[in-house]
Amino acid sequence: xxxxxxxxxxxxxxxxxxxxxxxxMLGIIIGVAAVITMIAVGSGAQERIESQIKALGTNxxxxxxxxxxxxxxxxxxxxxxxxxxxxxYAIQRDIPAVQxxxxxxxxxxxxxxxxxxxxxxxxxxxxEFFEARNWVVxxxxxLEPQDIAGSAxxxxxxxxxxxxxxxxxxxxxxxxxxxxxPFVVIGTLEKKGQSLMGQDQDDIILMPISTAxxxxxxxxxxxxxxxxxxxxxxxxxxxxKAAEEQIRELLRQRHRLQPGQEDDFxxxxxxxxxxxxxxxxRIMGLLLxxxxxxxxxxxxxxxxxxxxxxxxxxxxxxGLRMAVGARGRDILTQxxxxxxxxxxxxxxxxxxxxxxxxxxxxxxxxxxxxxxAEPVLLAVGFAxxxxxxxxxxxxxxxxxxxxxxxxxxx
Amino acid sequence: MTAPLIITRELRKSYALGGLEVQxxxxxxxxxxSGEFVAVMGPSGSGKSTFMNLLGxxxxxxxxxxxxxxxxxxxxxxxxLAAIRNRRIGFVFQNFNLLARTSALENIALxxxxxxxxxxxxxxxxxxxxxxxxxxxRGHHHPAQLSGGQQQRVAIARALVNDPVLILAxxxxxxxxxxxxCQVMALLQQLNRRGMTVVLVTxxxxxxxxxxxxxxxxxxxxxxxxxxxAPRDAAAMAAQLRAEAGVQP
Numbered sequence: 001x002x003x004x005x006x007x008x009x010x011x012x013x014x015x016x017x018x019x020x021x022x023x024x025m026l027g028i029i030i031g032v033a034a035v036i037t038m039i040a041v042g043s044g045a046q047e048r049i050e051s052q053i054k055a056l057g058t059n060x061x062x063x064x065x066x067x068x069x070x071x072x073x074x075x076x077x078x079x080x081x082x083x084x085x086x087x088x089y090a091i092q093r094d095i096p097a098v099q100x101x102x103x104x105x106x107x108x109x110x111x112x113x114x115x116x117x118x119x120x121x122x123x124x125x126x127x128e129f130f131e132a133r134n135w136v137v138x139x140x141x142x143l144e145p146q147d148i149a150g151s152a153x154x155x156x157x158x159x160x161x162x163x164x165x166x167x168x169x170x171x172x173x174x175x176x177x178x179x180x181x182p183f184v185v186i187g188t189l190e191k192k193g194q195s196l197m198g199q200d201q202d203d204i205i206l207m208p209i210s211t212a213x214x215x216x217x218x219x220x221x222x223x224x225x226x227x228x229x230x231x232x233x234x235x236x237x238x239x240x241k242a243a244e245e246q247i248r249e250l251l252r253q254r255h256r257l258q259p260g261q262e263d264d265f266x267x268x269x270x271x272x273x274x275x276x277x278x279x280x281x282r283i284m285g286l287l288l289x290x291x292x293x294x295x296x297x298x299x300x301x302x303x304x305x306x307x308x309x310x311x312x313x314x315x316x317x318x319g320l321r322m323a324v325g326a327r328g329r330d331i332l333t334q335x336x337x338x339x340x341x342x343x344x345x346x347x348x349x350x351x352x353x354x355x356x357x358x359x360x361x362x363x364x365x366x367x368x369x370x371x372x373a374e375p376v377l378l379a380v381g382f383a384x385x386x387x388x389x390x391x392x393x394x395x396x397x398x399x400x401x402x403x404x405x406x407x408x409x410x
Numbered sequence: 411m412t413a414p415l416i417i418t419r420e421l422r423k424s425y426a427l428g429g430l431e432v433q434x435x436x437x438x439x440x441x442x443x444s445g446e447f448v449a450v451m452g453p454s455g456s457g458k459s460t461f462m463n464l465l466g467x468x469x470x471x472x473x474x475x476x477x478x479x480x481x482x483x484x485x486x487x488x489x490x491l492a493a494i495r496n497r498r499i500g501f502v503f504q505n506f507n508l509l510a511r512t513s514a515l516e517n518i519a520l521x522x523x524x525x526x527x528x529x530x531x532x533x534x535x536x537x538x539x540x541x542x543x544x545x546x547x548r549g550h551h552h553p554a555q556l557s558g559g560q561q562q563r564v565a566i567a568r569a570l571v572n573d574p575v576l577i578l579a580x581x582x583x584x585x586x587x588x589x590x591x592c593q594v595m596a597l598l599q600q601l602n603r604r605g606m607t608v609v610l611v612t613x614x615x616x617x618x619x620x621x622x623x624x625x626x627x628x629x630x631x632x633x634x635x636x637x638x639x640a641p642r643d644a645a646a647m648a649a650q651l652r653a654e655a656g657v658q659p
Contacts, residue, residue, distance in 0.1 A: 005523055016511055320507045323468060324568070325496020325524040327489045403495075404468040407507070 003337065010338035013310070014345075024306045025346035027299025028386065032350025032379045033357055034292035039375040040358035042285020044368035049281055052195070053274045059099075060132065061244060063087075063230040063251075066264035081226035082264040085209065087254060088230045092128065095246050097238040102129035103227040105212045111205065113176030113185075114166040122155075122178060122205040124212020132233040135206070140172040140187025143208055151210040155183040158202035159191045178205065181215050240269060299346070300386035307339050307394035318398050319406025332399035339391020340384055347383025351376055413480060415575060415607050416442040416465065421474035421484075423460050434460040436630035437474065442609065444575070447602040447641070449618035450611045452627030459580070461627065462611050466499055466578045467491040479575055496525050500569025504581035506561045508553040508568075514540060515549040518568045525572065539567035543597060559590035566597055577601065579610045583617055589651045595620045596644035620644050 014021040065082045088103030095101075105124035110117055127143045129135065137156065147154055155176065162171045171185045192201040209227070213219050219226075234243040244267050255264055311318070318331055326334075355371065362369035423435040435457045442448055452458040463469040464476060467483060470491075476484040483494060495501075508517045518536040527535070540549055543563040545556075553561050562582060569577055579598065583591035599620060602608050610621060618624050619642050626634035 002526075005529075012511070316507070317509060320509070321520070321524075322492065323466070323495060323501050323507075324521040325492050325572075327492040327524070329489075330524055402469070404463050407468065407503075 003333075006333050006337040007341065009334055010341045013314075013338055014342060017310075020306060021342060024302050024342055025349065027302040028296065028343050028346030028383055029299075029350040029353060031292065031296030031299040032347050032383055033354035034295050035289055035379055035382070036351060036354025036375050037357045037361065038288035038292045039285065040354075040369045040371050041361060041367055042281070042288050043372070044362070044370040045281045046278060046285060047370045048368045049274065049278045053278070059234040059236065059238075059240065060270050061232040061234065061240070061247065062268045062270060063091075063232060063247065064266045064268065065226075065228075066262070066266060082255060083227050083230060085225040085227050087251060088126070088227065090254060091230065091232060091247055091250060094250055095243065097234055097243040097246065098232055099235040100128040100131035100231075100233040102126055102132040102231045103209060104129060104229050104231060105209055105217065106228045107179075107212065107217050109179040109216070111161065111165065111176055111178050114169070114171065114174060116165050118161060118164040120161050120203050120205055122207060122212065122216070124209035124217075125206050126209055129206070129231060132231040135192075136190040138188045138190040139170070140185070142187060143206070147208045148210050151214050152208055153181065153183045153211055153215065154186045154207065156187040156189055156206045157185055158189045158204040160200055160203040161205055162188050178207075179216050183207065240272075244269065296382060296386065300343070300390040303339055303342055303387060304390035304394060306342075307335060307391050308397070310338075311335065311394045311398040314398075315401065315406050315409040318401055319403055319409065322401070322403035323407060328399040331401075332395045335395030335398050336388060336391050339395065340387035343383045343387025343391075344380070347380050350383070351379055354379070414441040415444040415446075415479055416440070416609075417475075417477040418464075419475040421461070421464060421476060422472050423457075423464065423469070424472050433630055435464070435471070438627075438630075438632055440625065440632060440635075442607065444607055445602070445605050446623060447599070447608045447621045448610065448623045448625060449621035450609065450625050450627065451613060451615070451618050453613065455629075456627040457630040458611055458627040460630075462578060462580055462609070465576075465609060466501060467494050492524075496521055497572055498575050500566075500572070500574040500577045502562070502565050502569050502577065502579040502582045504584035506553070506558075506565045506585075508561055508565060510554065511552055513550045513552060514545065514556065514564045514567075517553070517564055518571050520568060521572045535571055536567070539571050540564070542570070543567045557590075558586050559593055562586065562590075562594050563597060566594070566601075570601070575607060577606055577608045579608065581612055582610065583612070583614070589648060589655070591617065592644050592648035592651060596648055599641075599644050 063083060083103070085103045088101050091098055092101035102125055106121065107124075108119065108121050110119050123129070125143065126148055127145060130137070130142055138159075140156070142156065143154070146152070155178065157165070157171060157176070165171065165176065166174065171188060174185050176183050176185060189202070189204070189206070195201050207216070213225065232247065234240055248263065248267060251265055252263065257264065321331060321334075355376075358369050358371060361367055418438055418440050421435055421438045422433070424431050424433045426432075438457075438461060450458045450461065460469070464471050467478075471484050474484065475482065478494065478498060481494075483491070486494070501507075509520070515533060515536045518539055519532040522532040522535060537546070537549060540546055543566055545560060545563055545567070548556060548560065548564075553564070556564065566577075577598070582598070583594055586594060595617065598608050598610070608621075610617070612618050619638060621638060622641050623635070623637050625632055
């Protein structure tokens with residue numbers, strides 16, 4: 001007996017008990033739809049985090065000054081002025097694993113320009129900063145070494161700042177005043193959106209570090225040119241842990257720390273934090289999928305249940321088929337195909353429902369949704385496997401009936 | 411003389427029924443020639459049904475030997491038995507055993523499904539058999555839309571579809587009225603005249619008298635085996651019954 005014939009017999013049998021077949025399928029439909037929706041939501045969340053990591057810059061280490069202790073009260077990271085611009089340059093120069101090391105001074109202030117004014121964050125940076133933090137110049141030009149050397153009063157502004165000061169008009173070449181110091185806008189920065197912590201990363205102004213120190217923050221140009229932080233990008237393929245160790249070693253040496261003495265700086269590996277977050281979202285997604293799988297399993301048990309009933313009900317039919325020459329394996333095939341057909345039709349309907357549900361969630365709840373082919377194929381395969389697995393026991397039961405007993409069954 | 415179609419030697423069958431061994435057949439030796447029309451009679455519990463099941467390869471004997479068309483059937487595996495049922499034996503049952511919600515044609519074609527005949531050929535052969543039993547215009551009717559006699563004729567067409575060497579009819583008229591019974595028996599007689607071997611189980615002497623030979627079972631043994639000198643002609647009887655019904659409407 002060929003598969004097409006089995007398929008036709010199966011479809012006929014399923015049509016005879018329409019309501020029962022539909023209810024049995026419902027278990028599979030809900031299961032498959034749940035799996036697809038959960039995977040779509042889960043991988044959507046994961047994808048958002050991944051894109052945030054990318055925006056932040058992978059392989060990024062942030063170096064902060066250490067904490068001070070005043071009368072037993074520890075003041076927290078960054079409260080000491082132990083990091084210098086030279087530390088940043090030394091890291092760039094002496095550690096081959098480092099791709100870009102960017103010492104940064106940070107300040108806030110009122111900016112006036114164009115048709116408005118705006119309070120924002122400005123950062124004094126070196127050209128390496130763009131590389132380290134993945135900033136891309138959208139319009140105009142970036143910072144050049146001579147801007148740093150000459151403490152040039154030039155600035156690049158983020159998208160939020162540009163919109164608040166200049167609206168839709170082109171800010172490049174315009175003048176702005178930062179803390180009353182006049183600057184020329186030489187470029188705009190490409191939009192980055194929100195950071196993981198919900199901050200607007202585009203509310204920013206970048207200027208040469210020397211300009212920030214000398215002309216805006218007004219720090220004395222003393223021997224120690226301290227900085228707020230150093231952003232370090234490690235080359236692709238280099239081991240982050242090893243790079244961190246080398247940086248730590250170099251700084252301890254430069255800061256003349258004795259063995260046993262505490263670090264006067266702290267290293268933070270942001271991508272590690274994000275990786276942990278990604279991991280937790282991945283586990284969340286897996287949990288959701290696992291819960292959804294349970295409903296798929298329950299659907300499978302429903303199929304087994306109904307197939308067992310069906311085998312009992314159709315014992316006479318089985319007996320007759322055997323009497324006219326059906327072998328055990330013909331009967332086995334017939335019931336397996338029937339269970340699998342039930343599961344597959346349920347699976348296909350479940351896919352439709354799952355895709356629709358995912359899109360609805362994405363549209364109405366505004367959650368990020370990621371649809372891909374794998375979970376769909378997986379669901380189809382899983383549905384078929386459930387049909388075969390849960391159909392096997394009833395089918396084998398049917399195939400092992402003795403023809404004479406099946407024929408005489410009342 | 412050609413070898414008999416069916417040879418049984420000391421055929422025995424016993425069941426374990428609630429720890430008790432029941433001997434349904436206690437050694438049956440019988441030969442049935444090709445082209446014979448044999449009625450098997452006996453009261454219930456005599457073993458005639460068990461004997462039929464063994465002849466039909468629906469069940470296997472506990473002991474003894476069974477040869478069908480020269481092939482030793484006793485001792486074959488279940489797949490081989492299925493193949494024999496499929497190709498060599500046609501069954502006619504008391505309750506017709508047609509698949510519900512399945513057309514007459516598909517019911518007739520059922521045995522062909524299990525021996526790898528393609529759909530078009532299945533349909534062609536089923537239609538030919540349906541015409542033979544005089545129901546050519548009922549091919550797409552479901553069993554529920556047919557009368558008892560028509561259902562039994564569809565069942566006979568199904569028994570014939572794979573060109574068997576033997577028709578086994580188990581109380582084929584048990585569920586039918588007298589006239590329809592005669593018509594069904596007439597069909598079997600007609601098949602027999604064309605050379606088909608027919609073995610019929612019945613407990614009605616009237617029906618048994620349509621056969622050429624009557625074998626009577628009691629307590630698991632053959633107690634009587636005689637030839638019927640002049641078998642009744644079922645077609646003539648059916649015509650007569652119809653005429654009587656016409657006179658007294």
